Amino acid sequence: xxxxxxxxxxxxxxxxxxxxxxxxxxxxxxxxxxxxxxxxxxxxxxxxxxxxxxxxxxxxxxxxxxxxxxxxxxxxxxxxxxxxxxxxxxxxxxxxxxxxxxxxxxxxxxxxxxxxxxxxxxxxxxxxxxxxxxxxxxxxxxxxxxxxxxxxxxxxxxxxxxxxxxxxxxxxxxxxxxxxxxxxxxxxxxxxxxxxxxxxxxxxxxxxxxxxxxxxxxxxxxxxxxxxxxxxxxxxxxxxxxxxxxxxxxxxxxxxxxxxxxxxxxxxxxxxxxxxxxxxxxxxxxxxxxxxxxxxxxxxxxxxxxxxxxxxxxxxxxxxxxxxxxxxx
Amino acid sequence: xxxxxxxxxxxxxxxxxxxxxxxxxxxxxxxxxxxxxxxxxxxxxxxxxxxxxxxxxxxxxxxxxxxxxxxxxxxxxxxxxxxxxxxxxxxxxxxxxxxxxxxxxxxxxxxxxxxxxxxxxxxxxxxxxxxxxxxxxxxxxxxxxxxxxxxxxxxxxxxxxxxxxxxxxxxxxxxxxxxxxxxxxxxxxxxxxxxxxxxxxxxxxxxxxxxxxxxxxxxxxxxxxxxxxxxxxxxxxxxxxxxxxxxxxxxxxxxxxxxxxxx
Numbered sequence: 001x002x003x004x005x006x007x008x009x010x011x012x013x014x015x016x017x018x019x020x021x022x023x024x025x026x027x028x029x030x031x032x033x034x035x036x037x038x039x040x041x042x043x044x045x046x047x048x049x050x051x052x053x054x055x056x057x058x059x060x061x062x063x064x065x066x067x068x069x070x071x072x073x074x075x076x077x078x079x080x081x082x083x084x085x086x087x088x089x090x091x092x093x094x095x096x097x098x099x100x101x102x103x104x105x106x107x108x109x110x111x112x113x114x115x116x117x118x119x120x121x122x123x124x125x126x127x128x129x130x131x132x133x134x135x136x137x138x139x140x141x142x143x144x145x146x147x148x149x150x151x152x153x154x155x156x157x158x159x160x161x162x163x164x165x166x167x168x169x170x171x172x173x174x175x176x177x178x179x180x181x182x183x184x185x186x187x188x189x190x191x192x193x194x195x196x197x198x199x200x201x202x203x204x205x206x207x208x209x210x211x212x213x214x215x216x217x218x219x220x221x222x223x224x225x226x227x228x229x230x231x232x233x234x235x236x237x238x239x240x241x242x243x244x245x246x247x248x249x250x251x252x253x254x255x256x257x258x259x260x261x262x263x264x265x266x267x268x269x270x271x272x273x274x275x276x277x278x279x280x281x282x283x284x285x286x287x288x289x290x291x292x293x294x295x296x297x298x299x300x301x302x303x304x305x306x307x308x309x310x311x312x313x314x315x316x317x318x319x320x321x322x323x324x325x326x327x328x329x
Numbered sequence: 330x331x332x333x334x335x336x337x338x339x340x341x342x343x344x345x346x347x348x349x350x351x352x353x354x355x356x357x358x359x360x361x362x363x364x365x366x367x368x369x370x371x372x373x374x375x376x377x378x379x380x381x382x383x384x385x386x387x388x389x390x391x392x393x394x395x396x397x398x399x400x401x402x403x404x405x406x407x408x409x410x411x412x413x414x415x416x417x418x419x420x421x422x423x424x425x426x427x428x429x430x431x432x433x434x435x436x437x438x439x440x441x442x443x444x445x446x447x448x449x450x451x452x453x454x455x456x457x458x459x460x461x462x463x464x465x466x467x468x469x470x471x472x473x474x475x476x477x478x479x480x481x482x483x484x485x486x487x488x489x490x491x492x493x494x495x496x497x498x499x500x501x502x503x504x505x506x507x508x509x510x511x512x513x514x515x516x517x518x519x520x521x522x523x524x525x526x527x528x529x530x531x532x533x534x535x536x537x538x539x540x541x542x543x544x545x546x547x548x549x550x551x552x553x554x555x556x557x558x559x560x561x562x563x564x565x566x567x568x569x570x571x572x573x574x575x576x577x578x579x580x581x582x583x584x585x586x587x588x589x590x591x592x
Binding site for chain 1: 331332335336339342343346347416417419420422423424425426427588589
C-alpha cells in the first residue's frame with residue numbers, strides 16, 4: 001500500500017527573542033534585538049499508510065503541535081518535505097484542506113454564539129457537501145456522539161465534553177480522508193474520553209479514515225493506536241508498536257500473591273520481594289530473565305497460594321522513564 | 330455567492346442574538362443623537378439656514394450619522410485582529426474558503442443586523458420625537474440604498490486593512506484607534522464636512538473616509554446635483570476597488586508571515 005503521508009527530514013526552526021536580565025536590562029531590551037534559534041522540529045522522518053491510527057506522543061514543547069500544524073498546512077516547514085495525499089500542505093491551501101479534518105482540542109471551529117447545528121449547516125456550504133451525504137453523516141454522528149441533546153444549544157453554553165464531540169463531528173462531516181486530532185481528550189472526564197475514543201476507533205475502522213492524534217493521555221494511545229511516534233525536543237525518538245516499546249523499556253513486572261498463611265521469608269529465585277502485607281507479598285522480576293509461569297510454578301511448589309496477579313508496568317511509567325532517562329537517545 | 334449569503338445569514342443571526350447589546354446600543358446612539366441635535370439647534374441660534382444646510386437638514390444629519398454608527402462599526406472593529414491574537418484564525422484557515430470574502434460576508438451580515446436593530450429604530454424615533462426630512466422621490470430612495478451599501482463596502486475595506494497589522498505586531502489596536510479617530514473626523518461624522526474650511530475638506534477627500542458617512546448624508550439630504558451624485562458613486566467604487574486590492578495584498582503578506590513564523 002502506498003503511504004498517504006510522507007515526511008522527510010522535516011525541520012521547523014523558530015527565532016525566539018532573547019531578553020537581557022539585570023540592571024539596565026530594560027534599555028538593553030529596548031535597543032537590541034537578539035534572537036536564538038529554537039529547533040521545534042528537527043529532522044523528522046516518517047511515513048503513514050492509509051487507514052492507520054497513529055498516536056503522536058511527546059512531553060510539552062516536544063514539537064507535536066508544530067508537526068501537526070505543518071501537516072495541516074498552517075505552518076511552512078523551514079526545511080524538508082511533506083507530502084500528504086499528493087499535496088504539499090502549505091501550498092494549494094484551499095484544495096488541500098477540503099480533504100482533511102482537524103480538531104485542535106483547545107480551540108473550537110464552531111461559531112461561539114450560534115447553535116451547534118448552524119455551524120454544521122455552514123460547514124455544509126463551505127465544503128460543498130452534497131445534501132444526501134451531509135444528512136447521512138450527520139445522522140450517524142448524532143447517534144454515535146449523542147449530539148441530540150445539545151444540537152440546538154449555542155456553543156458557548158456547552159460543556160467541554162459536548163463541545164469536543166461537536167467539534168469532532170464538524171471535522172468529519174465532509175468525509176475527510178485524514179483526520180488530525182490535537183489533544184482530543186484534554187480535560188475530559190473518564191466517560192467523555194471513552195465515548196470519544198470509541199468514536200475515533202469507529203471512524204478509523206468503519207470508514208478507513210487515517211487518524212493521527214497527539215495526546216498526553218497514554219490511555220488514549222493504549223486503547224486506540226497500533227503504532228506510535230514519540231518525539232522529544234524536536235527529534236523523533238521512536239516509531240513502532242506500543243507493545244514493543246513496553247517490552248523493551250517496560251522495566252520490571254510485578255507478581256502479587258495472596259498466600260493461605262503468612263510466609264515472612266517466602267523468597268524465590270529470580271524475583272525480589274518489594275512489599276509484604278500480611279499474607280500478601282509483592283514480587284518484582286525482569287521480563288527477560290524469567291517467565292511469569294516459571295515463577296508461579298516455583299512458588300506454588302513451595303507455598304500454598306490463594307490468588308495471584310501479574311502486573312504489567314504502567315505504560316505511563318514506561319514513557320515517563322523514556323523521557324526522563326532519555327532511553328531512546 | 331451562495332456561500333457568501335450563507336455566511337452573511339449566520340453572521341446576521343449571530344448579531345440578532347445579542348438583544349441586550351442591541352438595545353443598549355440603540356439607547357446610547359439615540360441619547361447622543363438628541364444631544365447633538367440640541368447642540369446644532371443652539372448653534373443655528375434661530376437662523377433658518379447655515380452654509381446651505383437648513384436646520385431641519387442639520388438635525389436629519391445627526392439622525393443619519395447616529396443611525397449608521399452600528400452599521401459601519403464607526404467606533405471600532407477588531408474582529409479579524411482578535412482572531413489572529415486568539416489563534417482562532419487557525420480554524421478559519423483550515424477551511425476551504427477565501428479568507429477575505431469570508432470576513433466580508435461576516436461583516437455584511439453583522440452590518441445588516443445593525444442597520445435593522447439600530448439604524449431603522451433611530452430614524453423612526455427621530456421622526457416621532459423631532460421632525461426630520463426624508464428623500465422625496467422614489468429615485469432618491471434608490472440612490473440612497475445604493476450609496477448606503479457602497480458606504481458599507483468602503484468602510485469594511487478600510488477597517489479590514491487596519492486589522493492587518495495584527496499579523497506583525499503584538500498589539501494592533503493602537504494603530505486601529507488612530508484610524509478610527511481619523512475616520513470619525515474625516516467622514517463627516519462629528520460635523521458635516523461642508524462646515525469645515527476648504528483645506529480640511531480637501532485633506533479629508535484624500536482619504537476614503539468621506540465616502541462613507543458624508544456621501545450618504547449628502548445624497549440623503551439631496552444637496553448634490555445629478556453630476557455630483559454620479560461622481561460620488563464613482564469615488565465610492567474607486568476607493569472600494571483600491572482598498573480591496575490593497576487589503577488582499579497585505580493579507581497575503583500577513584498570511585505568509587503567519588505560516589512561516591507561527592502564530
